[in-house]
Amino acid sequence: MSLLKEFLKGIWEKNPVLVLSLGLCPTLATSGSMRNAVGMGLSVIAVLTFSNIIISLIKGFVPSKIRIPCYIIVIAFLVTVVDMLIAGFAPELSKAIGLFIKLIVVNCIILGRAEAFAAKNNPLRAALDGLGMGIGFLIAISIIATIREVLGANKWFGLTVVPGWDPIGIMILPAGALLTFGLVMAVRNVLAQRRAK
Amino acid sequence: MKTILHYGLVLLIIAGVAGVGLSLVDRITKEPIQAAQAKRLEEGQKLAFPSASSFGELKKVETEGKTISYYEVFDESKNVIGYELLYQVGGYQSQIKVLSGIEPDGKVVAIRVLEQAETPGLGAEVDALPSNDTILSAIKGLFSSKEEKSEESQIPWFQAQFSGKTPEDLIVVKTKDPKHITALSGATITSTAVTKAVKEPIELFLKAKAEGQL
Numbered sequence: 001m002s003l004l005k006e007f008l009k010g011i012w013e014k015n016p017v018l019v020l021s022l023g024l025c026p027t028l029a030t031s032g033s034m035r036n037a038v039g040m041g042l043s044v045i046a047v048l049t050f051s052n053i054i055i056s057l058i059k060g061f062v063p064s065k066i067r068i069p070c071y072i073i074v075i076a077f078l079v080t081v082v083d084m085l086i087a088g089f090a091p092e093l094s095k096a097i098g099l100f101i102k103l104i105v106v107n108c109i110i111l112g113r114a115e116a117f118a119a120k121n122n123p124l125r126a127a128l129d130g131l132g133m134g135i136g137f138l139i140a141i142s143i144i145a146t147i148r149e150v151l152g153a154n155k156w157f158g159l160t161v162v163p164g165w166d167p168i169g170i171m172i173l174p175a176g177a178l179l180t181f182g183l184v185m186a187v188r189n190v191l192a193q194r195r196a197k
Numbered sequence: 198m199k200t201i202l203h204y205g206l207v208l209l210i211i212a213g214v215a216g217v218g219l220s221l222v223d224r225i226t227k228e229p230i231q232a233a234q235a236k237r238l239e240e241g242q243k244l245a246f247p248s249a250s251s252f253g254e255l256k257k258v259e260t261e262g263k264t265i266s267y268y269e270v271f272d273e274s275k276n277v278i279g280y281e282l283l284y285q286v287g288g289y290q291s292q293i294k295v296l297s298g299i300e301p302d303g304k305v306v307a308i309r310v311l312e313q314a315e316t317p318g319l320g321a322e323v324d325a326l327p328s329n330d331t332i333l334s335a336i337k338g339l340f341s342s343k344e345e346k347s348e349e350s351q352i353p354w355f356q357a358q359f360s361g362k363t364p365e366d367l368i369v370v371k372t373k374d375p376k377h378i379t380a381l382s383g384a385t386i387t388s389t390a391v392t393k394a395v396k397e398p399i400e401l402f403l404k405a406k407a408e409g410q411l
Contacts, residue, residue, distance in 0.1 A: 058211070066204045070211050077215035081222045088229030091237065095312075159335050169383055173316065 006125050010132030016109045017140035017181075018188045023109035027141050028177040030100050034157045037145035039093050040100055041138030043086070045131065047078045048110050052130035054078075055118040071114045072105070079104045109137060140184070147180050148172060238296075241309040244352065245281055246270050246298035248306075252281065260405040265398045270298065279306060284398040288313060288390040289320050295394040297359070303403045305367075307352070308359045308395055313387075320387030323355045355381055355388070359395055364403075367396040 016022045023044070030040040054074050062070045083101045087094040094101075104110065113133055118126040146156065152171030154161050170176050242252050253269035266283040279301060285294045291314035298306035315321045358378050359367070369389050370377045380388035405411065 062207060062211075063200075063204055066208060069208060073208075073211050073215050077218060080219055084222055084226040084230065088226035088233065091233035094233075169319065172319070 003125070003128055007128040007132040010129065010134070010136035011139060012136070014133075015136040015140055015188070016112075016133050017137055018185050020109075020112070022112050023107050023137060024181070026100055026103055026107055027137075027144065028174065028181065029103075031141050031145040031148055031177055031180070032172050033149050033153070033155070034142065034145045036100075037141045038138070041134070041141050043082050043101055044104060044107065044109065044137050045134030047075070047082055047104050048113060048134045048137075049127055049130035050078050051075050051110055052113055052118040052126040053123050055114045056121060056123040056126035059119045067115075067119065068111075071111060071119075075110050075114070076105045109133060143184055144177070144180050147184070148176055152176055237311065241296045241311050242268065242281060245296045245307050245309045246279060248272075249278065249298075251275075255283075258402065258405045258410050260401050260408070260410065263401060265402050265405070267398075267402065277301070280402065282398040282402055283311075284394050286390050286394040286397070288315050289384070289386040291315055293323075293387070293390050293394055295391060297395045297399065299399055299402075303364050303399050305359045305362050305364075305395065305399070308356050308391075310353075310356060310391060315384070315387045320381070320384040322381050322384065323387060323391055324353050325355070355391070364396050364399045367392050 010016060014020055017024065017027050026040055026044070030036040051071075051074055055071055058070070058074075079101065082104075083094075083098070086101065087098065113130060117129045121129070148171045149155055149157075150161055151168050152173075154165050154167035168176075171180065243249070246252075249270045250273045251271045253271065256267055256269070258265050258267065268281040268283075269277050270279040270281055272278045280299055282297045282299065283294070284297070285292050287293070292312070293310060293315070294312040295308055295310050297308045300306060310323050313321065313323060315323065362378075366377060368377045369380050369385065369392050371380050371385070373379050378388065378392050
């Protein structure tokens with residue numbers, strides 16, 4: 001598979017959220033507003049890319065029987081670094097998504113890609129895979145967040161969209177997250193089937 | 198035996214490298230993190246008692262088995278002109294931390310919600326500024342150079358309601374009533390929790406003060 005394909009597959013063909021159904025917990029939890037979604041997406045891109053690179057580098061050194069605890073240490077290390085950097089240099093963002101950052105440790109996209117891809121490929125491919133998967137995650141969560149924030153709060157990035165319109169409150173709640181997620185996934189499937197024909 | 202040693206060594210090395218790395222990052226970020234927390238508290242203190250010129254150290258007083266943390270508020274000649282009470286209650290889905298500025302008789306000067314993680318769009322609106330910004334006006338704003346930000350718009354409307362009220366007035370109502378606290382629509386639990394986080398410490402604090410515990 002070419003390097004470009006390695007990068008692109010995470011965005012459409014194997015989108016982690018919409019196709020692999022990984023990382024749904026942070027997707028549902030932080031897609032209530034664009035600001036949170038983008039913050040979460042960018043943090044996942046950073047952690048996923050670096051965890052893929054590191055795990056690909058140490059794959060020969062780690063015995064397969066204890067690979068999972070080793071991966072978890074690497075991922076937890078990176079997440080803690082990101083958490084501390086955000087708390088120190090972007091306190092407003094930390095206030096909004098600080099709670100979710102810690103959850104990236106158990107985000108199954110990251111452990112999933114470490115296990116399924118990074119442990120079997122060279123660091124360059126692993127980095128491209130992480131970057132592509134991260135961007136795919138960011139795109140998916142942004143689409144869901146846009147729909148939810150516009151319909152549920154009549155806002156986008158905190159700015160009013162249609163002055164005077166009373167928004168549909170349920171869209172901002174967990175029920176709205178599940179509804180939107182299902183519909184976006186369905187639309188992606190329809191588009192994919194049309195393309196295949 | 199050999200494999201156990203091997204596995205243990207690998208784990209030790211990975212954990213060791215991660216530990217050293219973390220302590221290095223901690224060195225870099227420790228100061229900015231503390232500075233950010235101190236800044237947030239300082240901003241909150243000013244907003245909760247705008248006429249103050251300085252604040253005392255954090256003190257604690259215990260009454261009825263509950264601990265109230267408070268700061269003394271000073272004017273320019275170091276006279277105590279009021280207090281700021283720090284209190285935390287459970288909201289709908291998060292702990293809500295509130296700083297309330299009060300006069301010595303318990304009348305609220307202003308309050309500031311320091312920390313909350315309530316439902317976005319509902320409970321989290323306790324922090325909502327009375328913003329009239331729309332996407333259109335924000336785009337227009339990008340092309341015009343003048344900044345229009347009045348001081349008043351920095352205080353969320355829900356929190357502004359508490360100013361000038363006595364503890365007895367702090368009752369949540371669902372219809373607009375300037376004498377009491379009007380609930381956020383769809384977020385009665387959060388509204389009640391914030392009101393409790395203001396009212397309860399004031400009552401306990403006044404009691405402790407009357408008993409001469411300060």
